Amino acid sequence: MIAFANALEPLRMANYLSRKNLYSWFVINADSADSTDSTGPASGAASNGLSLSPMYRADEAPPCDILFVCGGTHVREAVTNDVVKLLRVYAGRGTPLGGLCTGTFALAKAGLLNGYRCAIHWENLASIREEFPAILFSSDLFVIDRSMFTCTGGTAPLDLMLNLIRLKGGKSLASDVSEQFSVERIRDQKDQQHIPLLSRVGFGHEALLDAAVFMEMNIEEPFALDVLAEQVGLSLRQLERLFKRYLNITPAQHYLNLRLRRGREFLLQTNMSVMEVTVACGFQSSSHFCKSYRSLFGYAPSRERHQDHSLPPAPPPAAVRSAA
Structure with missing residues (x-):
């Protein structure tokens, strides 16, 4: 939930401060139609127990400019065949893709990150490097490599979005959004996530x-x-x-x-x-x-x-x- 909210709220605030509809968003349930209730897409529970109501099922989701997948603590169980299929469909359309926190694992599982640099939460770095040797995993807070936008968890999605806002709305708007959220400075791709040494060496x-x-x-x-x-x-x-x-x-x-x-x-x-x-x-x-x-x-x-x-x-x- 913290990764999801930190990605979404800067976009809302950018709209509010600019008085323009710069960004819009929707949430997709990746389950196929035959595995969801006929009345609509099923809600999903975050790790804190709160539920999030998707707006679309995978088979009815409209095109978008970037598709982000947000992962939590049990991402391996959550990355079903339906999730992989959805990501590959959007990749086939040429849609840029992003991973928030452990959501990067879903992109890797779908075979979409080979040859790319990317970021993921430090707890997953050691194991995922072994599992996907063709992917260049970085210890940076976030990585933008061509059409792939990946970041670590916690507050890192906030920094990624502030940098994207700076690209579209300018440095002044990004600074205004950061001030609204009491962010002392906007971190960039030179910043690295702090990785406890114990997790790296055991x-x-x-x-x-x-x-x-x-x-x-x-x-x-x-x-x-x-x-x-x-x-x-x-x-x-x-x-x-x-x-x-x-x-x-x-x-x-x-x-x-x-x-x-x-x-x-x-x-x-x-x-x-x-x-x-x-x-x-x-x-x-x-x-x-x-x-x-x-x-x-x-x-x-x-x-x-x-x-x-x-x-x-x-x-x-x-x-x-x-x-x-």
């Missing part, structure tokens, strides 16, 4: 977890890696092997990325100067900070506060409609 790797926590706690005055390894009872070589095996990154790069992402938070959420951020993130010179920042994010930190963070070229939809 139990039994306390030394690796301790090392990662140690890094997060020592951003301003970073430790040398050999000292850090000693702190958690490992040799530097052992530490490097653990990071490479379970996180597919060197400890040095992981530490650097942590410091750079903390720097981005400072730039976006405070009035600190680039030099002040440089010092706060443990860099000896602003030139090193700026070079590393550009390498990770694609532009200099001085541009961060003026960056529009525009999305990759895509035809702005005339309307965005959701499917549960």
Whole structure:
């Protein structure tokens, strides 16, 4: 329900603030006609117990500009043959598709994401990567790759929709919508979902977890890696092997990325100067900070506060409609 509401409400607010019918939406029950009541599509219960009344059955749903599928905690059981069939029908029409939270699993199950980058809630990342090796799963909050719009759960659909609103209605409208919802800033495709390290490496790797926590706690005055390894009872070589095996990154790069992402938070959420951020993130010179920042994010930190963070070229939809 939280993913569904966070996707829908920004569109309603955009209509309200613009005094235009920029967006309309409808909800589809994917069940086939012979599996639903003849009087209309059956309601579906969200994980919080509240029911949502679909407007159409799959066989009577009209065309739309984007079809989103929203998934919850038991998405595997919910992705029936009817759901797969519906998604393939819309894909066959050339309709752009989206996944909210675990709804991305439905698109993957339907075979529609091979070769695409996409996002899904962090709890599902490890297992779904094994199941669908042809799909490029990202740890980003949301991903727009050509005609596929996918995002993680919770409040991430709000950020995805705000970015879509910015495409269609302009930056001012998107900012106005975010202000109505008391959103401090609109996150973009450079932002990643926070993935608890335990969910990525599993139990039994306390030394690796301790090392990662140690890094997060020592951003301003970073430790040398050999000292850090000693702190958690490992040799530097052992530490490097653990990071490479379970996180597919060197400890040095992981530490650097942590410091750079903390720097981005400072730039976006405070009035600190680039030099002040440089010092706060443990860099000896602003030139090193700026070079590393550009390498990770694609532009200099001085541009961060003026960056529009525009999305990759895509035809702005005339309307965005959701499917549960």
